[in-house]
Amino acid sequence: MSVMYISGGRPLEGELTVHGAKNSVLPILSACLLARGPVTLNNCPRLTDVDAALGILRHLGCRVEREGHAITVDPSGAAGSTITEEQMRSMRSSIIFLGPLLARTGEAHLTYPGGCELGPRPIDLHLSAIRALGCQVREDRGIHCTGRPRGGEVQLSLPSVGATENAILCAVGADGPTTITNAAREPEIGDLQSFLNSLGANIRGAGSSTITVEGGRELSGGEYAVMGDRIVAATLLSAAAAAGGRVRLSGVDWRHLSTVLSVFHQAGCRVESRLEYVELERDRNVSLKGVPTVRTAPYPGFPTDAQAPVMAALAASDGCTLFVETMFDSRYRHVPELIRMGADITTEGRVALVRGVERLHAARVEASDLRGGGAMAVAALGAEGTTVLSGLRHVDRGYDGLEEMLCALGAQVERREA
Secondary structure, eight states: OEEEEEEOSOOEEEEEEOOBOHHHHHHHHHHGGGBSSOEEEESOOOOHHHHHHHHHHHHTTOEEEEETTEEEEEGGGOOOOBOOHHHHHTOGGGGGGHHHHHHHHSEEEEOOOOOOOOSOOOOHHHHHHHHHTTOEEEESSSEEEESOOBOOEEEOSSOOHHHHHHHHHHHHTSBSEEEEESOOOOHHHHHHHHHHHHTTOEEEOBTBSEEEEETTOOBOOEEEEOOBOHHHHHHHHHHHHHHOEEEEEESSOGGGGHHHHHHHHHTTOEEEEOSSEEEEEEOTTSOOBOOSEEEBOSTTSBOHHHHHHHHHHHTSSBSEEEEEOOSOTTOOTTHHHHHHTTOEEEEETTEEEEEOOSOOBOOEEEOOSHHHHHHHHHHHHHSBSEEEEEOHHHHTTTOTTHHHHHHHTTOEEEEEEO
16 A cells, blocks of 8 residues: 655745646547547546546457557447446446447446545436437446437536536437537536547537537547646645645646636735646745635536645635535545644535634545545645655546656655555
């Protein structure tokens, strides 16, 4: 088991290019099943979730090669339509293979997905979208879907990111046009649209609440670069806010981070946003200020995935910050670990009141989930002493070498085998 030793009290300084987005590369990898030739994806992060997705593609008959941050998928030999229970449980995003499998083979046999325990995340919206496209769904010791998809009207009761992506992926292979209403608007959906259109699809509307898909177009192979990870960027900016110093990040669109940047501006940080980079600077001699309310919401609102690292930064501040989590029931699992480090936080249901303290102190803490792990690293960088962080299997799902990124910015972080 690996653990991370993180020494606090050192300001962060430097520039870094943010790696590819986990929440973008996973649906794009599943979309490779729809191509008729090899696809090369650049800027692919080395994550355990990406490894799990590649394992599923190989299981389904694809040839997969990886060299550095480039992945080539040749789906010409893909013939399978079943994903094993072990593979489905390896990551929550495994459900994203449902739409492409139906579009390619006319059937899909899956079990229920795994992933971080953040509270109920039902897949009924995914199944509802598949039914709206003319496929039959049977739930009996798993999920069994059959039928060639046909164009139709997909009306989502909630703007679910995964259900929107599955609807797009299934509709690309459908006979006829599809309209998706109340679609999620996250930037990663725009990246999926751009990728599919680069192969010959005709999809419009990503970034709005209505997406149209012209089904039945044959997709070629091609080459594409995955967008930068805005949540990794939010974590690194949180680290700079907690530790002090100046950090400049490139490879990510600052507009995708506008709500996070607004919080840090209110907290007293200097924020500079340009097309080429985003920069955050915090004077270590001046405490962060509490922010009235941070409320998570679907994009373009404040991202739920950034809630934990931003809370970790504001745990040591002058004043109080109220967090309201609207997306998941169990998104405060990092709070007990922050309290171990001296934070003063009270939770009730989906509300957390953070009463800022002068400074956190080191402790032995554990990552309870992916973003909780990022939060503990942020807290440790601003704390006094050396924190030992375990549970790195969660961290490795979404951060490509977190310790290396932090060290590149001047932090003292070491990963060891316990």
